[in-house]
Amino acid sequence: MENVKIVENGVQAKMVIEQFINQGYKKEEVYLLAHDKDRTKHLSDTMDINEIGIGEQGVVNSIANVFRSRGDELRSKMEALGLNTLEAEQYEEELDRGRLVVVATKKTSDIY
Structure with a gap:
């Protein structure tokens, strides 16, 4: 179960993150993506909050991301959080425009 918001800046991102936490998400279930790695x-x-790492992507995808373009890496990370390919492409386009993407996703073990 994912919840995704597109924001313009860090101030808006902070507000969205607080909204997700108020909705019952844990900090470790909220991720922020920017096109620039340093900004992320x-x-x-x-x-x-968490960065998308081995726990979310698995070892193979984490290693593969070293060799991918930034756009491919971002789409791979979003798919690892449960977004489908089309959604990942659409959100990656928003990142290309300088926006931030905040994703809140319940861990599978927390759902059942």
Whole structure:
């Protein structure tokens, strides 16, 4: 179960993250993506939320991302969070425009 929001900046991202947490998501279930890796890391660290890593993608995809273009890497990460290919492509286009994508997803083990 994913919930995705597109925002323009870090202030809006913080508000959306707080909304997700108020809706019952845990901080470790909320992810922020920016087209620039450094911006993603900085904002994720500042807002104390997860970055998409091996736990979400698996070892093979994590290693493969080293060799992918940034767009391919971002789409792969979004698909690892449960978005389908078309959704990942649409959100990656938003990232290309300088926007941020905030994804909240319930861990499978938490659903059942």
